[in-house]
Amino acid sequence: MKLDLDFLHDKFGKIFEVGLLKELAEFGTYMDVEEGFVLMRPGGYIRTVPILLSGSVKIVRSDSEGREALLYYLGEKDSCAMSLTCCLNSRQSEITAITDSQTQLISVPVSKIEEWMTKYLSWKEFVFMTYQKRFDDLLAAIDQIAFFKLDERLISLLKKKSAQCGCTVFNVTHEELGNELATSREVISRLLKQLERLGRVKLSRNKIELLDIVLK
């Protein structure tokens, strides 16, 4: 599918110049990928930078033994700072990026990233804003891991997930939550049961409903 200029204008008219929108339409590649698609994996070479149109992408750090730690989510109009640094320094990925829901995005080739930096002020600002945001995200991730206990981190993760999907009920297994918090399934089950007993969540197979958690 070809990118439609009117569509881009609606989406990005407020942050990008007209000339840039045209180039985005011309050189960007539209992609529509299903949930669970791996956009990037550690060691992979990165030749394009994604810009999300809709949906969400989970950015995860994995260690050598297959354990994981959730870093942050990308949402609408977000882009990936890792891709940027990797592209601009032609290095391999250090992280895993995986779609967390049906996701539409524009894929921009490396060559244009640099070219537009000098050509369009709004693109330069976008790139630096992306860095800033991802730095903040990483710092927030460090806060969570370093300063909070698991139960609090779990609640925080549930909130984040509900914010991502925009609703209080979502599908997820205890296993997946365990992976994202770099702990085991059993621990998550225990903590969730505890939260259910406190009336803060409602559990069923493959599904969690937040009760008071969002409101607090």
Next chain:
Amino acid sequence: MKLDLDFLHDKFGKIFEVGLLKELAEFGTYMDVEEGFVLMRPGGYIRTVPILLSGSVKIVRSDSEGREALLYYLGEKDSCAMSLTCCLNSRQSEITAITDSQTQLISVPVSKIEEWMTKYLSWKEFVFMTYQKRFDDLLAAIDQIAFFKLDERLISLLKKKSAQCGCTVFNVTHEELGNELATSREVISRLLKQLERLGRVKLSRNKIELLDIVLK
């Protein structure tokens, strides 16, 4: 003290263009600060970006209750990505930067950061390399906190400190190590004693000597 062009040429001749070196000499401010000087604290406004000439700077994340987590060290020719993002987006600092030894640095005003980006290719590259490095550092910090147990993190921290000072003996209190690993002094004392019993370190008041640890 005025910055000497020859000195800058020796230090940065390989990475910066001549024109840039001249501007650095003209607009940069030379600073020589003692150990323990706080260059930046959370909430502080940032109007300059530091570039280290020698010494080292510790970058730390603090939470609201005063607990800390070491993020990374800056060494010679390093610069701070936080400063960059904060300057370029005129935001407040999210971290603490404190000199870890006698440190010499050049302080570059915000206005020049942006100007040089379009003017000097080598400066643009330097800025992006800085982002890349700090991203890597943050990811490494997350790896440590998320995937390793305290004893391993302690060893890793000791190694880092010895690398910073370039020797196997250095001054540090258990209290300080505890802060940097976001744990208590007692825990550190116990782990260190364990390491001493294994013949891997030699402890005395305010001082730690690494024995086999460096070699491994």
Next chain:
DNA sequence: GGGGCTTTGTAACAATTATCACTGAACAAG
């Protein structure tokens, strides 16, 4: 409607880390 798979619940126990409460050693300064 009976396997086979995935997901969840949970008890029992182990390991790790945190906290509290002291004690004594090292040092600095009068």
Next chain:
DNA sequence: CTTGTTCAGTGATAATTGTTACAAAGCCCC
């Protein structure tokens, strides 16, 4: 040399998190 202060050692105990092992519930599909 005494005194006050900082730093380190350590036992006891608690809290948190990890591991093992197994049972049961939900779901898919023939």
